[in-house]
Every structure is written in structure tokens, then in C-alpha cells.
Amino acid sequence: xxxxxxxxxxxxxxxxxxxxxxxxxxxxxxxxxxxxxxxxxxxxxxxxxxxxxxxxxxxxxxxxxxxxxxxxxxxxxxxxxxxxxxxxxxxxxxxxxxxxxxxxxxxxxxxxxxxxxxxxxxxxxxxxxxxxxxxxxxxxxxxxxxxxxxxxxxxxxxxxxxxxxxxxxxxxxxxxxxxxxxxxxxxxxxxx
Numbered sequence: 001x002x003x004x005x006x007x008x009x010x011x012x013x014x015x016x017x018x019x020x021x022x023x024x025x026x027x028x029x030x031x032x033x034x035x036x037x038x039x040x041x042x043x044x045x046x047x048x049x050x051x052x053x054x055x056x057x058x059x060x061x062x063x064x065x066x067x068x069x070x071x072x073x074x075x076x077x078x079x080x081x082x083x084x085x086x087x088x089x090x091x092x093x094x095x096x097x098x099x100x101x102x103x104x105x106x107x108x109x110x111x112x113x114x115x116x117x118x119x120x121x122x123x124x125x126x127x128x129x130x131x132x133x134x135x136x137x138x139x140x141x142x143x144x145x146x147x148x149x150x151x152x153x154x155x156x157x158x159x160x161x162x163x164x165x166x167x168x169x170x171x172x173x174x175x176x177x178x179x180x181x182x183x184x185x186x187x188x189x190x191x192x
Contacts, residue, residue: 004063004067026083032071033046033049034047038163041163045161047071072087096191100190101191102185106183110180116177117151118144121151121154121169122155134162136162136169140173
């Protein structure tokens with residue numbers, strides 16, 4: 001991603017330059033991506049790999065979003081540089097309480113049950129089978145028994161590993177099962 005953002009020939013370097021990209025946030029993301037994890041078949045593989053072949057002209061922002069989706073990140077322009085916010089274990093950066101929220105009010109909403117899928121079909125390109133398109137199915141049998149089948153179909157961009165496809169599906173299942181509430185609140189300038 002750093003190369004795409006800074007390369008002046010085929011990337012955004014002619015527009016952004018090296019000084020407008022948070023290379024240290026991208027470096028930390030790369031370190032997390034490169035950590036070895038079980039592949040699900042008795043071996044080990046990097047947590048996230050990108051095996052993309054970009055042949056069509058597309059909007060830069062769409063390509064950046066696709067690449068960030070590989071490692072569960074969101075591209076963010078923070079006002080002075082491009083950075084990424086990644087879904088990974090980390091320490092909290094700020095605690096909000098009634099004391100530092102305008103009027104001390106929090107508004108909570110829950111996701112609808114129909115928005116929580118219990119079977120995920122991940123389409124990926126299988127490097128071990130002549131780069132054929134495959135579907136990896138990840139499901140939660142207990143939730144299917146309780147709520148009926150609710151399938152979500154996802155294409156894993158630049159994914160050529162069955163293990164990575166499975167982890168992507170598992171992450172979607174767990175995220176939709178566990179992250180069911182959103183909170184809205186307003187803060188002053190010190191909270192920005």
C-alpha cells in the first residue's frame with residue numbers, strides 16, 4: 001500500500017508525495033500482516049497477503065479501499081496525511097464518560113437480527129488449484145439452528161489462500177455476532 005501511495009510512476013506519489021503518507025502506521029500494519037498464523041491445515045502462513053494483479057484503470061480511492069480490505073483496515077485522511085485504522089488488538093486511545101461528553105448523553109442502537117449473518121461464503125482464487133475461483137464456507141451451526149439460515153456472500157480481494165479466506169469469513173461471523181451495538185455522542189474540541 002505504501003508503494004501504491006508514494007510511487008510517482010504508477011501510484012499516487014505525484015499527488016501525495018512521501019510526506020503526506022503515515023509510513024509508520026503502514027509499517028505497523030505490515031508487521032501485523034506478516035505475523036505467522038495457523039493456516040488451518042497443519043501449517044503456518046502470514047496473517048494477510050495481497051496477491052493482486054491490477055490491470056484495469058480504476059479510481060484510486062476504490063483501489064486503496066480494496067487493498068485495505070485485505071487486512072481489515074480503513075483508509076483515513078486525518079487532515080494532514082493519509083493513514084490507516086486497522087481492526088486489530090490494541091490499547092484504548094481515549095475513554096469517554098458522561099463527564100467529557102456534551103450533555104453527558106450517549107445514544108445506543110442495536111443491529112437488526114437480519115443484519116447478523118450466520119453463514120459466510122468467501123470467494124477467493126485458490127493458488128493451490130491452478131488459480132481457480134473457489135468458495136470457502138464458514139458457518140455458525142448454533143445460530144443457524146436458532147435463527148434460520150442467513151447467508152452473506154463476500155469476495156476476498158487479492159486472496160489466494162484458503163486459510164486466509166476462512167479467517168476472513170470467521171472474522172465477519174464473529175464481528176456481526178459480537179459487535180451488535182453502536183453508540184453516538186458529541187464531544188467538544190478536546191475530544192477530537
